[in-house]
Amino acid sequence: METTVRLEYHLAEITCELSRIFGPVAALVPDGPPGSSDFLFHAGVLPIPPNLLSSDRILFRKLHHDYNGWQRADALWMYLSPQKCRELGVFLLACAFHHPAKATTLAITHPDSAIRRIIIPAVSLKLEDLPIGQTWVPFALRYFPAETEKFPWMDDCCVHDLPLFALTNIDDCVGPTDADWRERDTVRIWATTGGSLRFAELLLNAGCSWNRVREYALEGDAGFRGVAPMSTELRIFLPGGDGWIYEGDDVPIAGVQF
Numbered sequence: 001m002e003t004t005v006r007l008e009y010h011l012a013e014i015t016c017e018l019s020r021i022f023g024p025v026a027a028l029v030p031d032g033p034p035g036s037s038d039f040l041f042h043a044g045v046l047p048i049p050p051n052l053l054s055s056d057r058i059l060f061r062k063l064h065h066d067y068n069g070w071q072r073a074d075a076l077w078m079y080l081s082p083q084k085c086r087e088l089g090v091f092l093l094a095c096a097f098h099h100p101a102k103a104t105t106l107a108i109t110h111p112d113s114a115i116r117r118i119i120i121p122a123v124s125l126k127l128e129d130l131p132i133g134q135t136w137v138p139f140a141l142r143y144f145p146a147e148t149e150k151f152p153w154m155d156d157c158c159v160h161d162l163p164l165f166a167l168t169n170i171d172d173c174v175g176p177t178d179a180d181w182r183e184r185d186t187v188r189i190w191a192t193t194g195g196s197l198r199f200a201e202l203l204l205n206a207g208c209s210w211n212r213v214r215e216y217a218l219e220g221d222a223g224f225r226g227v228a229p230m231s232t233e234l235r236i237f238l239p240g241g242d243g244w245i246y247e248g249d250d251v252p253i254a255g256v257q258f
Helices: 002-008 017-028 082-098 178-182 194-206
Strands: 039-042 052-055 059-067 071-079 104-108 117-120 140-143 166-168 186-188 215-218 233-237
Touching: 017 052, 017 082, 039 082, 082 140, 082 194, 140 194
Parallel strands: 052 104, 071 233, 117 186
Antiparallel strands: 039 140, 059 071, 104 117, 166 186, 215 233
16 A cells, blocks of 8 residues: 555656647547537557556545535536546546556546545456446547536436545545545546446537536535445536636646655
């Protein structure tokens, strides 16, 4: 565990490897408006995700969302620029279509972020060890820029087609104490699910220059449903919205302690 943490925080100095690796593809994706040209995502056009990369341009806050005075849900607030939205979407699609045999970790190196890493678990499918029933992996996604809403999927009836964000720790084994639960700093996203592909599309649309929606709320079953069962809630804030708490159009650059 110490070796993994050490590697995460000795990555490139205050740089965004997410941008360096996936920015060139994100720049090729049509910016819209809705109904304009499309882009075909598949393994042949996407970089193979490395096992470890970093970004200091994404920042998370960790909170709770209280409903009706007696229901409490875990909640994450994510702050990032429109460009970073698109790069993160491309990264998730690359993980989905390459379905790497080893886990991929996106280290969140901004020192003010409550989340320190996003882990995409490995996808290892073998004919001799398949689960019961249908087995599938994503093949391609034809993307068209589309309009979005703050609550993008509140009318969907199939909750299992929504993204699942698992708030956990680096070992994916949270201890029994309240302190253990407060110290969770890792989000796991299973990139090959239909919900994660929809989330990637939402990020691509959120980053379009014509899009005026500056906040997205993916709530649980107590709110306007936007995440799968057992998922933490996620709120996305972009520059220009009422919830953007920083000056300028990006999260502030801060020194990283190595």
